[in-house]
Amino acid sequence: MNTQAAKWANNNRSQGRELDLKEYSGPDWMSTAYKNNHYVVMIEEGGRMNNGVTAIKAMVQRHDDKPIPHH
Structure with missing residues (x-):
């Protein structure tokens, strides 16, 4: 990303x-x-865990698909 875009x-x-x-x-x-x-945050409210318990699943993705810093 160039400096103007980063700014x-x-x-x-x-x-x-x-x-x-x-x-x-x-x-x-x-x-x-x-x-x-x-970022885009994708959420599933009715996710199922291996033990059958319902959970909320979330996935965070950067727009440029690069790793999220300090994550």
Whole structure:
């Protein structure tokens, strides 16, 4: 990322917005998604664990598919 783009990205972080799943192509298990200038958070509210307990599953992905720093 060039310095101007990096400066813009750091100064323009948004709180995020909920995505319309009809318009956003994502995993089949995704029930809710949020997006800001850097990340997409995909959520499944009815995820099943190996022991049968229901859990909330979340996946965070950077827009450029690079590793998330300090994660």
